[in-house]
Amino acid sequence: MSTLTDPQLKILLAPVNPKRVGQTRGLAHMEAWDIRRQLIRLFGFGGYSTETLALDLVAERETKQGERSRWTVVYRAQVRLTIYDTDGKQLGFWDDGAAGDSVNQPSLGDAHDMAMKTALSQALKRCATNLGDQFGLSLYNDGSPEPVVHWSAAHPPKPVTDEPAPPMPSLDADPPVKPEPQPQPQPEPQRDETPQPEPVAEERPRPRAVPRPAPDPDEREAALAAMWDAAKQTNFVEGLPSQFASAFGHPIEEGTADEFMQARQLMVGSVAA
Template identity: 60%
Template sequence: MTVNATPGTLTEQQTQVLLGPISPKRVRNLRGMSHLEAWDVRRQLIRVFGFDGFTIETQALELVAERESRTGERSRWTVVYRAQVRLTLKAVDGQPLTVFEDAAAGDAVNQPSLGDAHDLAMKTALSQALKRCAVNLGDQFGLSLYNDGSQGAVVLRSLAYMGAPVADSEDSEVRPEPTPATPTPVPQQAGTPPQADPPRPGAAPLAGPAERQAALDAMWEAARAVGFTDGLPVQFQQSFGHPIEQGTPAEFRQARELMVGGAAA
């Protein structure tokens, strides 16, 4: 195959791939929320730029929090890291093309091993930061998924490389990026202890703190196992009609079963 490129630029073939829609096979969908796996982002970087066509550098990796909780003689660990990553892209002749930097936080909740908790939290933070860098490359790296999960190309063309500008008639409708809902505080009467989880109209009685926390931790652990931590808050709100902070143990267990079942499928 002929590679047509000016030194220090993308080839025609690279440009065509980057401007095309993402393959549905690469999109993971759990209960209506779409995202890419971090390993697939690396695979696509290799496909488009080559094994030596990019570098991924960790600019910062910081421990944000480490918490131990004990039940009898057993310890469980919750760890949070923040990562900042730099993605550098190269042309086929080795000259640098561009650099992207971004940051993300990652957690590991209720882990029985402190080492595993640190490892999982670091890996999650680094993976999320890489995906945020790569999304600047457009639809092949998940940009369209921010538009309500669309798998159709949203960039279409770029005047830097080819063709006329995108016409209004062919442009995608822009929808807001999903964001977790913020629960409305419930006023407390004077002299009464604050409620961590205010009851909703028609909701079942509040469970004990230990039962609720165990179900919540299990749900987040399942979300991390399938790479769905970013999308879980929005999807939970859409599925149950209220934010995670107001969820019940039964809802947490149902959400976990859906994610575990989706991963098994």
């Protein structure tokens, strides 16, 4: 029978180190790279595997800003996480899915890359919560790092013996976890403000400014519905209006589709999403 070792159980039943928990606009979350690090620590190199069951493009939108284009891309991913014991025998596997977006990027390639990576990372983090508090399960409890899995009937404590337990490294020695770097929108080039002499040539009529397209009401309503759906899944319905107004400077009724998508991603992007 495949089993977990005593050191593995000791770590799995311990509370998550608060240094591994980040806060983004009031939402607790854990970084995907830190989840992978903890999987390696607990199960060893090659002690777990991930499989992408599905990766689908949901939406791709181009927004014109003058002569430049900005891109918003959304992907949906389905991922399977499998763990093994120290002999390489399968202990269990879990499937879960998530959506990830990349908003207002100047490069279409960066927009696709970030959205795919976000969707895959969020799906992996949701799979890993099945392994308990070390992988963010307690964050579902209003973002608290306090443990919610204190014991397991399948793994009862062993009788106390006089033999000293082998020393274990302190996981609290890790520095606070920093988020993964993300591509940022490129700033607009600065214009030369040096006064230039006016040309003597004959004045020509100026071209008419092309009006910007009006926001798509259907797209805004869809983004609004998706944001409220994410709030329901994270039990954040009551706190969403005040958090939205604090983040964007106006109430939800005045929000845009992009703001609704950003708010949804913050909720989906946390392990507690």
